[in-house]
Amino acid sequence: MEETLHPAAAGHLPPFITAPGQTDVLFNVMAVFVLLMIFLVGILYLRLHALPEHMAHGASKVQLQIVGALGLIALFTHNHLFWIAALLLAMIEFPDFASPVRSMARSLARIAGTDGELEEAETGQPYSEATPIEPRPNNPPPEAPQWVPLEINPATADEKAERRG
Secondary structure (H helix, E strand, O other): OOOOOOOOOOOOOOOOOOOOOOOOOOOOOHHHHHHHHHHHHHHHHHHOHHHHHOOOOOOHHHHHHHHHHHHHHHHHHHHHHHHHHHHHHHHOOOOOOHHHHHHHHHHHHHHOOOOHHHHHHHOOOOOOOOOOOOOOOOOOOOOOOOOOOOOOOOOOOOOOHHHOO
């Protein structure tokens, strides 16, 4: 069979147009490229979406749980306001209110002489009566330190003041 061009066909065809029955290489390359780009954009989207959780990773457990919950809500509802709230909460460091209160409770328990009850509440293990806590003896308070007024001596050679003048 003779290969002749159709009378309506152009004399020179671009290289991306294939002959009938041949493999379309450009289509195959572009199909792989599009699938790869969809995969990479999906990974980028999920990494960006998890950014607030990564930022809050070193924070307290409660803060991490709140940020994680807001991130999941944002992921499933496609509402960006939840993601922005999670990002802002991840940037803010929550103050630790529990440690000072726990320290005050421990100090008050020591003063009252009931360290064992506090230990039982903190550890969850029953307090053993085998080692009773003896109340601390009433020692007189140590003498108060003598307060000395702070005396500030003026600088003798103030180079900056001389340079300014």
